[in-house]
Amino acid sequence: MIKKMYLPLLAIVVVALSSCSNKMGELSADYFTCTPQVLEAVGGKVPVTINGKFPEAYFNKKAVVEVTPVLKWNGGEAKGQTSVFQGEKVEGNDQTISYKMGGNYTMRANFDYVPEMAKSELYLEFKASKGNKVITIPAVKVADGVISTSELIGNTVGSANTALGADAFQRIIKEAQQANIMFLIQQAELRSKELKSEGIKSLKEQISAVDAAENMNINNIEISAYASPDGGVSLNEKLAGKREENTEKYLQKELKKAKVDATVDAKYTAQDWEGFQELVSKSNIQDKELILRVLSMYKDPEQREREIKNISSVYKNLADDILPQLRRSRLTLNYEIIGKSDEEIANLAATNAKELTVEELLYAATLTNSAATKESIYTKATQLFPNDYRAYNNLGILAYQAGDKAKAESFYKKAASVKASPEVNLNQGLLALAKGDKAAAETALGKASGTQELNEALGNLYVAQGQYERAVNAFGDTKTNSAALAQILAKNYNKANTTLAGIKAPDAYTDYLKAVLGARTDNSSMAINSLKSAIAKDSSLASKAASDLEFAKYVTNSDFLKLIK
Template identity: 80%
Template sequence: MIKKLYLPLLMAMIVALSSCSKKMGELSSDYFTTTPQVLEAVAGKVPVTINGKFPEKYFNKKAVVEVTPVLKWEGGQVKGQPAVFQGEKVEGNDQAISYKAGGSYTMKTSFDYVPEMAKSELYLEFNAKIGNKTIAIPPVKVADGVISTSELLGNTLGSANLANGDDAFQRIIKDAHQANIMFLIQQANLRSSELKSLGIKDFNQQVADVNAAENKKISNIEISAYASPDGGMDLNTGLAEKREANTTKYLNKELKKAKVDATVDAKYTAEDWDGFQELVSKSNIQDKELILRVLSMYQDPEQREREIKNISSVYKNLAEDILPQLRRSRLTLNYEIIGKSDEEIAKLAATDASQLNLEELLYASTLTKDNAKKEEIFTKATKQFPNDYRAYNNLGNIAYQAGDITKAESFFKKAASIKDAPEVNMNLALVSLAKGEKTTAESYLGKAAGTKELSETMGNLYVAQGQYERAVNSFGDAKTNSAALAQILAKDYNKAKSTLAGVENPDAYTDYLMAILGARTNNASMLTSSLKSAIKKDSSLAKKASTDLEFAKYFTNADFLSVIK
């Protein structure tokens, strides 16, 4: 009897175990979704959120299942962070899945981006055990990847605007020479001793020299006559007016004698309170602060004079040391120094740079668009003026534009060793971004305040950090490849198209970005024409386009295939 019961029971157990084994078998990809649906590189990472489901009556009550995301490509793979789930009868701290109802779960992981991931697939791999027994669950493909458009930043940085070490060249420099004719108290006559003083002799000689010089031109001569602020207003007004008239008469006579044709502009100030305040503030006179306080408290000239005279302890010093200096006519020769012409500077830069000063030599680089000639000029500047950072910085700019990041960095660091200038730091930030060193770039940008290109470079940093909206705002209206890249990544396609159309010197990546725009906006003709132009400028982009998931829906399109063949 027992034997008869044993056999059916054994068969039932085998069937039951077999049933359980099947329920832990293959899972359909329908049970999984990913965000994003097609993986995308962001800030050097490939983030993904996986929403999965174990169906009803699938998860064995005694099972433990480890689920691992694995991104695979030809010749390599990388595993993400696994998650562990357990059946209802397993004692543990992992998420429990009901056998009867099944269960949903969410996994988040991120992979470090490498270019080979452009053509890859995301799988979930399962390690399932019931007790000590391993259950085979086949891997499930859950997504394709990776859209790597953000990684184009490394290519678009080549067209970024660098910070130049600008020259301070001025073709016309305004200069002036001054002299004073002093008067005795309450007098307006010009004394012989004053007219024969070294100051006036020197002034007259300066007028003659400037008038005779080929590279100088007199603008005008100003006469400003003053009376000191002691005495009545009517008296001082008459004195100042007479001092102006007498000085003007004298100056016109001297100009006529020297045969100098110059405009004379004359004026007088009855009481020179401004001059008084300046002299007092620079002096060590007793009660100086009290006097200055009186000047700030009272605006009426007579009130000021009364209050200052009331400070009896100091008024004698004012009368002896300050007031006499205000009884004067000030002569000012205003003139222009006219520098070398563009033709002279360009010629000397090429033939005899030693005849140019630093500002002229740096300015010479702006007179040519030939980078080879610019490089020659900056090299001469580093030899003639080795203690100025600007030529080294500008040599770094030329190397950067030529794609030689290592050489550019060397020049920038040499410039920085001379002066830690904002524009040098901004350029070093661009170098750091080109090398993928975002933290270093951010540090350099912290010392680049005041450079006009700072916002644009910050935009590049934000793209590298995956902050696309912030990057768009930082770029503003800049017409560069990087600005357009930020706009594409932020899905502002109209603005991106306008930006690309405005790039001053479009290159292969300008066209490649326009092709991406065509793909994203379903404009096949824009895609093919732009991609054709890009490949003509850089043939390596044909291979890139063939695996770029931006163009996935065109992979079987005849026009697309004819362009990348």
């Protein structure tokens, strides 16, 4: 009787156990961990690593389970790559999970960031089957929201330092004019022929013109008298000195006659080896390299002269073609041209820009802080000097700083069509970053070598690419919003605080970054006060702060709640 009852009971237990092994119901969130625990946008992506576990006595031996990470927000979702798992009795190449022992697994997802993800939830969705039978496993929520602080680069790059098409204006331009008086061998007398040469005539005319001009000054007139390096040091010492003396007497007489008061500085060189070497190196004379080698080997002037004379094949050419050019007095008029004053330039830029050079007109724009006045000046520059890229570039900067990306792009393209300069390329790179096009930004900045602002611009690019430490190094001690953002993302909070305090023209995003820094360093007064200042400057930041997980700890703070309403 007992045996008859035992067999049906055993069958019921086996069926029951078999039925239990087929269940594969709801999974607890405790079986899953996410890294990072709070999702974060990095370089335009939201990366996450999910470590999951199928518990013991759960995975049906004949089941196949597909697991897909899905990031959901109001009105949309993004799916990651699906992973497939199989039971012990399934023939396939997917990861096998033991029914008795269960099993661990790791999944990775990398979602393309969109702003709506700030208020989102990460789920794991399951699609399970046993043969033709569908098994329902409810989705499991494994994470909340996405920290999107890195995406602020799209806003902070707008205050980055751009590359101006700078003017080359010089108020004082130094000029010089030279003329030579040539001498016969071993003579110091000034010849009438030389004093009537076109060079001397032109020099005297220029001296008088500079002296008479209101916007010119004579600094001095230099006399440098020389003797050629042949004939011995003692002879040449006297000869060069006499040439200097005679030339100075002549010049002083001419200055007195022209009623010009100018400083005359005179000197002489007994043996002009430097001039000799220069003339030989530029000549096509035979054995030129041998002569130059002698000059480099011997420093004693007499030995140099002997060695060169020993090269009998070329010495006659030297005596005929080179040495006569060294028997001279060189007169140099050093003077300066004094440009227009700032007041004159600013007035002409406003009333009669045609009277200004392109350098003066571009310089005029630096004399005002008014964006409207700068725009007017640069516009005139494009009209008067259409083949100069700088005014178009600078108009693009004004548009960029005003937030008009389309207008900035138009001006930058025009500037590039005139000349694709490093400055234009850098500005186009910053604009591409502001538009979210990292590939175009990288290409443009790769052509911006030589610009002072390049490291800073690259810092902005590295933030956008998620390379935070590299960005911090590129920024150095630059005091901008983007530099502070990089330091916050790299968790270098002390440096970020110093940077934010040093920004010369803080804006709404400067304050917003201070608020983020305050929240991350548990400085609630800094967080709330800075956020208040940011919203006062830009009211749209209230809604951003409301969904920003950087401020999650303040969701019950009454001061915070008042700000985001």
